[in-house]
Amino acid sequence: MRSLFGSLREKVASNYVKIVFPEGNDDRVLRAAARLKFEGLVDPIILGVKDEVHDALAHLGFMDQDYKVIDPNNFDQFEEMKAAFLDIRKGKATPEDADRLLRDVNYFGVMLVKMGLADGMVSGAIHSTADTVRPALQIIKTKPGISRTSGVFLMNRENTNERYIFADCAINIDPNAQELAEIAVNTADTAKIFDIDPKIALLSFSTMGSAKAPQAEKVQEATRLAKELAPELSLDGELQFDAAFVPETAAIKAPNSPVAGQANVFIFPDLQSGNIGYKIAQRLGMFEAIGPILQGLNAPVNDLSRGSSAEDIYKLAIITAAQAIDAKAK
Incomplete structure (x- = not known):
């Protein structure tokens, strides 16, 4: 490859x-x-x-x-x-x-x-x-229909097929549901530049309503809005990371999700979690973190x-x- x-x-x-x-x-x-x-x-x-x-x-x-x-x-x-x-x-x-x-x-x-x-x-x-x-x-x-730019990291292991996109890990501290939806749709376009067929998971500490909290509800609403903005995308949420990434966990936590267990684009609910997440993957997972790559600009x-x-x-x-x-x- x-x-x-x-x-x-x-x-x-x-x-x-x-x-x-x-x-x-x-x-x-x-x-x-x-x-x-x-x-x-x-x-x-x-x-x-x-x-x-x-x-x-x-x-x-x-x-x-x-x-x-x-x-x-x-x-x-x-x-x-x-x-x-x-x-x-x-x-x-x-x-x-x-x-x-x-x-x-x-x-x-x-x-x-x-x-x-x-x-x-x-x-x-x-x-x-x-x-x-x-x-x-x-x-x-920013491009028409995009309210703000965002920053993604390409998480890459060169000479393998392991490459993922993490967003937003650089710009928006606490995006609201509309902004989070825009970030998800924008990130799909960025993923395609790297020959990634985007399967997008909007992440939370909750999976499909397993927890009740405003933070999880924001991700639920962002998922709904993102699907309205780009119904052709393979996108789902809210998902915990293990449900988004591990097929066995997805089968238990989100059996009807088209994305769970196979996601390759991960949308974090805020900058704090995104920054922590990409650095854990970089330092413990030994991924090369390339970015931030800005998206949404003309x-x-x-x-x-x-x-x-x-x-x-x-x-x-x-x-x-x-x-x-x-x-x-x-």
Whole structure:
């Protein structure tokens, strides 16, 4: 069986997807961008002072390629970008605000995506999640019918068929039933990028009414709403994790469920449980946790952990490129 990233590399290769890397002053980012360029997987756009970026690439031994480097402080389309930004913000930003914000590499990078000069962005190696996500929400915004973005983790064991999606483990602290339903439907689309046929379990400490509590009722209502939003999906809840994952347990706790015992996409009821869950799977289950992968935006922008390695950045860029290709195909 082909590995997940083997499949993704085949998907993005030679598509010349342009991905912005705002943090051109970080060696990990430069190593990842250089590898992506060398392997023909992504056309990187690196932000930074050109001489400094070129010197850093040369120091790392990567000046054998022709890299596109853009300095936000010396960009020949800056006035056009500023006008577009002011139009998007419609009275929420002054020209002075635009001048200041567009010198910020994350705002600048997101505007490159918005203007069609890039297909996606990967940031967060030296910036907080808020620094990456805020400009994306203000400029690119969420897709029609989606009230907010969410963050998923791909839980992967390379060279096996064990890959799962956990959501939302990064953004929404306590989503209500409508938001949870949207997250479930959005996550199905994300799963398909990784060749996962989504079987979606909305998780709880209760299975099919076995416990009575507002928290379980929220998941029940989210399940009902998700089925209305996307009746074609294989989706069910509320389910305890063992009922969702273990066929023998599913046969006892949820014998009539189309998902119980075979789920591969897990929707957690809140950020606290999602964050705990993915880290248990990562540390005890020895899964590689890739993400957070942001979903629900009109164009792909993804956030790195500040502890990311060059390998992590490389993989998230490939995923971002795959998201861009998938978005164009729709």
